[in-house]
Amino acid sequence: MATAVSTYSRNDYINFSVLMVLGFLIIPMTVNSDYWFTSILIPWLCLALATIGQQVIMGYTGQLALGAAGFMAAGAFACFNLILRVDGLPFFGALIISGLIAAAIGIVFGLPSLRIRGIYLMVATLASQFFIIWVIDKFGWFKNYDSSGIITAQDIVIFGRPYTSPVDMYLVILVVVTVMTILAINMARGSTGRNWMAVRDMDVAAESMGVSLLKTKLQAFAISSFFCGVAGALFAFTYLKSLEPVAFDIKLSFKILFMCILGGLGTINGAFIGAGFILLFPVLLNYLGNNVFHGAIDATIISALEQVVFGVLMIVFMIYEPLGMARLWENLKQRFFKKKDK
């Protein structure tokens, strides 16, 4: 890793350490309410991980894919079946295999990307979204022939110790997300990421420079689906707990698309910012609805307004800051910590 070290500045290490201390020590010790863990921190980390997957394919490789939730479903149900059917398979092992299964499916549905782009590819990936959900829905085997069609995810057990309390689950997710985020950052900064971006910026030029489109695009699809698959498994095992395939419908795909775009295309921290915003904004609206307007506004209207705000933000960001909230954050940092950065 001698070469990798030089690409990170001292600031990066300081930021990393601060975040780790915050995530692993301060938050578990200070946050006492289960609500914060189960309703905010856990889904935030899971969806941020899926958004990183979307970033890989859309932000870095420039392929307009709209099927993240489908791959999340693949990962979730793969993990459920692996733990159910394979005796003695450790949780992390099941998690990795589910990611790999999602990646394999991702490669198959990524094949059209070799010939098409833009909205055409979007339609092709919609096929994956609807097809995967349909397969899981129609073949009872995936749901262990449960008559209700709803499965209950098993408890997470690592080395014989069950991780079922909100804080425990949060820590498990945090470990996975940390490892995978570091992986993603390294891929994005390394030759892999450079190939992705070359394909995004101009595929013909990239190809004439010797970047294999076939390899790069399929690799991006595979890695993207791997992230989505793992995120889906975590989402199912910690947040949803009992779930049916419909939990991963097209709406979730759109949500992840929004997280990706509003957060900032082609940034890893944007995935976290975007996911946090999309998740927290409705919470804030509901809070305002309950405490400021005292329930005078109907809940359905609030959720409709939330949609309007997301849509407006999407348009506004496209017009004024196509690089999203991550760039806004950078600009703010630039303005306030100019001297420090030098």
Place this chain on the structure above:
Amino acid sequence: MGSEILFFFEVLVGGLLAGTMYSLVALGFVLIYKASATFNFAQGAMVFFAVLSFVGFMELGLPFFLAFLVTIGLMVVVGLSTERLVLRPLMNQSEDTLLMATIGLGYVLEGLAQAAWGVEVRRLDLGIPDFPIMFIADSIGIFISALDLTAGAVAAFMVISLAVLFTQTKIGLGLRAVADDPGAASSIGIPLKHIMLLVWSAAGVVALVAGCLWGARAGVQFALVDLALKALPVLIIGGFSSIPGAIVGGLIIGSTEKVLEVYIGPFFGGAIEGWAPYVLAVFFLLKRPEGLFGEKIIRRV
């Protein structure tokens, strides 16, 4: 004729007529694409917005035709604001950026419609019954719904009038000029703003008509947005820039999905029409990316 063949034709005709409903959504999409090279992802949301407002106005006590006119007015306002607030600031941006902006626009329209009119499923009665016409059933033995037949007739009427508009009038010439090269078109004095407004309003009217037919069949509800997504495979098969393509694509999708559902679906537990159109579109893309009637896409480096 044997009853099996009759049944096949019944399925086929039902599919073809249902396909015209997809075509109507696709038509609005093609209109906007032809005049501004924008993939308007919000077309489905416009359908939902239009028909929900229409039903809403009727619930407020407006008579049918007045409500229809008011909704058309509303769609013109939507078109106007879209042109002013979304498209103009995004002029000369990449196709992908515009597409994402229209996804945002779709969200805004869906949200506004639900905030204004609520989320419950509405019934829409157009006075056209959605059951078989006995006259046809008796004479040739095929059951065809009157609503389907109306949808087919409306779609045919829309296509003919739009085709006349595009090819026979000065406005149509202007539209095609703008689509070809907005810069050149405006430099010779074609009023870009008016053209855009016209196109978005026309798309709004098409959305309203499509919404009425959909709403009469499936109820006026949010699921219309998902149904309208099927206009995308229709467009891919027909070609994004072709009005006849939208119709033919709709017919192909409608008939294929119904025939597959009836004859192949039972082997897989049914409901394959949810994804069959998309998979069909993918195969089409691999063989003929520009669609049946679309212009060949030539990318220059």
